[in-house]
Structure formats: C-alpha cells, structure tokens
Amino acid sequence: MTTAPSPEDLWLRNFRPAPDAAVRLACFPHAGGSASFYFPMAGALSPDVDVFAVQYPGRQDRRSEPVVTDIGVLADEVADRLAARADGRPLALFGHSMGSLVAFEVADRLQDRGTPVSALIVSGRRAPHLYRGDDIRLRTDDGVVAELRELSGTDSGLLGDEEVIRMILPAVRADYQAVETYLRTTPARLTCPVLALVGDSDPRVEPDDVRAWADHTTAGFGLKILPGGHFYLLREQAAVLAAVRERLRTLPVAG
Structure with missing residues (x-):
C-alpha cells in the first residue's frame, strides 16, 4: 500500500534513505523536470550519501498545485525545509x-542564516549574473516543444x-518563466567551493559562461567539461557520479 508524502516530503524526496551516511546531498531538477530524475543518482550514491531530490509544485503527484514562476520563491521554500532537516551532517x-x-x-539563503552548505555542484547552466534575454516562455506550444526536443531532455516519443x-x-x-525572468543583480560570494559541470556540445551553454561561476565563491572553483549536449549527464552518468563522489569525499564540515 502506497502512502501519500507528508507536507514536508512534498518538497523533498528521499528515495534511498541513508541515515548513517556521512553527508547529505540535495538535488534540484531542470526546467520541466521532477524529483524522479534523480532516482538513479540516489541509488548509485546510497548508502554513502543521503540523497534528497526536490519536487517542485505543478508536476507528477504535485500536478494539482499551482506552479511557481519565481526562482526566489522556490529557493525560500526549499531552504526552509532543508534547514528544518539539518542534523549536523555536511550538506551539499x-x-x-x-x-x-x-x-x-x-545556498545563499542558508549562508545568510549562518548554516552554509559545504559544497555547490552546478550543471548545464551559465553563471547567475549572465543574463541573455531568452523568450522561450513566450513561444507557442509547438515552439516550446521544439526547444525541449533540441535539448533532448525529454523522450521524443513522449513529446x-x-x-x-x-x-x-x-x-x-x-x-x-522563472528562469528567464531571474536576474542576480547583486553578487553572492558563497563560502563553499563550487564545482561546475557542462557538456562540450551544449547548444545553450558556453564553457566560458560556466567558468563565470567562479565569481560567486570565495572557497575555490572547479570546472569539468564532459562529452555531450545539454543533458550530457544521462549518457555520462558514470563520469558525473565520479565527479560528485570526489567532491563529496573532500567536503569541509559546514561552519
């Protein structure tokens, strides 16, 4: 018998609980994505890492809830829930x-609260301060679907x-809408290291734009370029997992 998630679990899904793991990892999906995208990662990293996957409103079992069109609102909600689950273990x-x-x-919100995360790993996204004026949100349905197909993030048969x-x-x-109206107007200097991953043939993200994430940390920056497009991490899962494991092995304890 399947039970419904608790209100807190609506936001954070722990597919493979690992309460004895030394570190925790919270994973955030792409546009249109859901928590289940990280089911394979949770399985691969358990029991060494306790993985939580974020479920945004408006999809899967939260499909009846109003969608959120503001990055800041999403961050507020998730930061509150991660703070409530803090248990002394490092969080990446x-x-x-x-x-x-x-x-x-x-990460910025938790740092402001005095409970900084121990590492931030970003993938397939230019740095927060680089605004490009994209307009995919304004396209017709066919135009949005064409974008999804180009990025190869959703099975073409389903589309x-x-x-x-x-x-x-x-x-x-x-x-x-959340992504395209987001603009980081003030610099954020995280006190945790940042690791950035990107595919070498991503049609939307240039490696130099990913290197600019270095401007947002005072604790060290690393860049790893892997073969593939925007969703390189599907085919390069082993390499991504290796990079994540390496980063987590050297996690500093959050101060």
Whole structure:
C-alpha cells in the first residue's frame, strides 16, 4: 500500500534513505523536470550519501498545485525545509540547468542564516549574473516543444503524445518563466567551493559562461567539461557520479 508524502516530503524526496551516511546531498531538477530524475543518482550514491531530490509544485503527484514562476520563491521554500532537516551532517547541493539557479539561491539563503552548505555542484547552466534575454516562455506550444526536443531532455516519443504534452506544458512554461525572468543583480560570494559541470556540445551553454561561476565563491572553483549536449549527464552518468563522489569525499564540515 502506497502512502501519500507528508507536507514536508512534498518538497523533498528521499528515495534511498541513508541515515548513517556521512553527508547529505540535495538535488534540484531542470526546467520541466521532477524529483524522479534523480532516482538513479540516489541509488548509485546510497548508502554513502543521503540523497534528497526536490519536487517542485505543478508536476507528477504535485500536478494539482499551482506552479511557481519565481526562482526566489522556490529557493525560500526549499531552504526552509532543508534547514528544518539539518542534523549536523555536511550538506551539499547539486542542480542541473534551472536547478543550478535554485540550488545557488538556496545556498545563499542558508549562508545568510549562518548554516552554509559545504559544497555547490552546478550543471548545464551559465553563471547567475549572465543574463541573455531568452523568450522561450513566450513561444507557442509547438515552439516550446521544439526547444525541449533540441535539448533532448525529454523522450521524443513522449513529446509526440498530445495528452502528455498538455500535461507537462504548464510546468515547463512556469519553469521557463522563472528562469528567464531571474536576474542576480547583486553578487553572492558563497563560502563553499563550487564545482561546475557542462557538456562540450551544449547548444545553450558556453564553457566560458560556466567558468563565470567562479565569481560567486570565495572557497575555490572547479570546472569539468564532459562529452555531450545539454543533458550530457544521462549518457555520462558514470563520469558525473565520479565527479560528485570526489567532491563529496573532500567536503569541509559546514561552519
């Protein structure tokens, strides 16, 4: 018998609980993505890492909830819940694409509260202060679907199913609105190290734009370029996991 998640669990999904793990890792999905995207990572890292995957409103079992179109609002909600779950273990954050921005803002909020995260790992996203004026949120449904196909983030067969398209488009549009209206006008200097990952043929993200994440930390920056496009991490899962494990092995304890 399946039980519904508690209100707190609506935001944070612990697919493979590892209460004895030395570190915790919170993972943030891409635009249109859901917590289940990180199910494989949770399984691969357990029991050494206690992985929590963020579930944004408006998708999967939260589909009936209003979507959120503001990165800051998402970050506020997740920061509150991660703070409530603090248990003394180091906490690292991993975000892909849009998830990188949400994770970054969560890290900034937790640092302001005096409980900084121990590491931030960002993937497939240019640095927060680099604004490009994208307009995908304003396109027709066909235009949004074409963008998803180009990024190869959603199975092309599913995108041919009109029922599935109608189901996911509200969340996709909300996420693109959140990303495209986000602008970091004030610099944030995190006190944790930042590791950035990117595919070498990403059609939307240039390596130099990813290197600019170095401007947002005082604790060291690393860049790893892997083969592939925007969703390189699907085919390069082993390399991504190796990079994550290496980063987590050297986590400084949050001060």
